Amino acid sequence: MKIIQHSTWVHLRIPFSFFLMPVFFFAAAAMPEVVFGWEYLGVFFILHLFVYPASNAYNSYYDKDEGSIGGVENPPPVSDELWWVSLCFDALGLLWAFFISPLFCFLVLVYGLASKAYSHPAVRIKKYAWGGAAFVVFFQGFFTFLMVWVGLKGESPLSELPMVVLYGAILSSLMLLGSYPMTQVYQHEEDAQRGDYTLSLWLGIRGTFLYTGVVFGAVTGLFVLYFYTYFSLYWAVSFVLALSPVLLFFFYWFYRVWYNAKEANFRNTMRLNLFSAICLNLFFNALCWFQ
Numbered sequence: 001m002k003i004i005q006h007s008t009w010v011h012l013r014i015p016f017s018f019f020l021m022p023v024f025f026f027a028a029a030a031m032p033e034v035v036f037g038w039e040y041l042g043v044f045f046i047l048h049l050f051v052y053p054a055s056n057a058y059n060s061y062y063d064k065d066e067g068s069i070g071g072v073e074n075p076p077p078v079s080d081e082l083w084w085v086s087l088c089f090d091a092l093g094l095l096w097a098f099f100i101s102p103l104f105c106f107l108v109l110v111y112g113l114a115s116k117a118y119s120h121p122a123v124r125i126k127k128y129a130w131g132g133a134a135f136v137v138f139f140q141g142f143f144t145f146l147m148v149w150v151g152l153k154g155e156s157p158l159s160e161l162p163m164v165v166l167y168g169a170i171l172s173s174l175m176l177l178g179s180y181p182m183t184q185v186y187q188h189e190e191d192a193q194r195g196d197y198t199l200s201l202w203l204g205i206r207g208t209f210l211y212t213g214v215v216f217g218a219v220t221g222l223f224v225l226y227f228y229t230y231f232s233l234y235w236a237v238s239f240v241l242a243l244s245p246v247l248l249f250f251f252y253w254f255y256r257v258w259y260n261a262k263e264a265n266f267r268n269t270m271r272l273n274l275f276s277a278i279c280l281n282l283f284f285n286a287l288c289w290f291q
Contacts (some may be wrong), residue, residue, distance in 0.1 A: 007076035008085050011060040016071035017048035019277045023141060023172050024048070025284035027148035029291070030168040030230075041153035043099050047144075050093030051108060056117035058271035062119045066162045067190045068266035070183060070273075099153070104151040111147060114139045128194055129202040133180055157211030171219070171226055178215035181208045182272060185264045205264045209254045216250075231291055242283035246276045 024044060042186065056070075061082045065075050090112050099104040117123045118135060125135045146161070146169050147177045184200035191198050200208045220243065226234040249272060256263040 004085060005079060005081055006100055007079060008057070008082050010072060010076055011057050011078060011082055011093075012053040012089070013056040013060075013069075013084070014049065014053050014069045017052045017055060018281075019071075020047065020052055020140070021271050022280035022284055023144050024148050025146045025234065025281055025288060026168060026172060027165075029284045030150060030165050031149065031152060039152060039154070042096060043104070043148055045098050046093045046100075046108065046151075047148070050089045050096070051111060054086045054089035054112065057082050057089065057262035058116055059119040060144045061086065062121060062124075063194070065190065070188060071270070073266055101154050102153055103227045104147065107147040107150060109142075111139060114143075118227045125198075127197055129197050132196075133175060133177070135200040136180055137176045141176040142169045145169035145172045167230075168228055171223055174219045174222065178212050178219050179276070182212050184208075184267065186266045186269050188194075193194065205257060205261050208264075209257060213250070213254065227287075231287070235287060235291065238286075239283060246272070246279050249275050 024047060028040070060069065060075065061078050063069070064078055066073075069075050094108055094112070097108040097267055100148055114135070118132070120127045121223075126132045148162075149165050149169075181198075181200040181203060184198045185205060187198070188201050188205070191201050203211050220240070223239055224236045227239050253263065253272065
């Protein structure tokens, strides 16, 4: 007898957490005194095995997507079990977070409530183009960065933030500001049918690529300045080199989409996400352990 249905496991999308890891590793890299131990592993697993999957499942339950979603090309129908499992994953994450620190637990709770407001039909912030984007950019970037910092530092109050952490949190959000619409570029038809006027839908397919290219280019410059200021020229140059495969694929894909909008599909979007996650995860881990 299966404890959890196969469809529920699919909608938890645990492997998709790989794409969200760069913020965690970036936050850890901004702490020169970070220690690889139980707290480090605890914060990592709480976010990537419980908090993010719970958010994915809750989102899927209310979206009831029939087309491709992040990490799943052909999502199965959702069941009521998915709703309960999403809450159980939230509860397990909160319980573990409390043993790390009450403040970290509180921040995890806030993140969980925010993710539910994003999807729940009573609020559904997701349906607003700029409002939904700003919401995701803040909570998955700036807020998550600080949440990781608190988890790794223990009970350090947020008023004690060093500038290297504060600016890093801001850059995390700016990075998402550029990349977030690309995660929606293949979902225009289904989003429109459901009444979700996403930022990518507002921009259009070509507009999404132009927007991402401009914003991501500007943000890359800010990252270079950040690494040069708080680390060294070596790490500033290394960041550009680490991102070069992502930029090459992005412009190649943009060229193909410009002449054929059907190229803005699920598989190409996941390829870009994968290249980006691999490059950023490797860079931030190298920065964390070898700076």
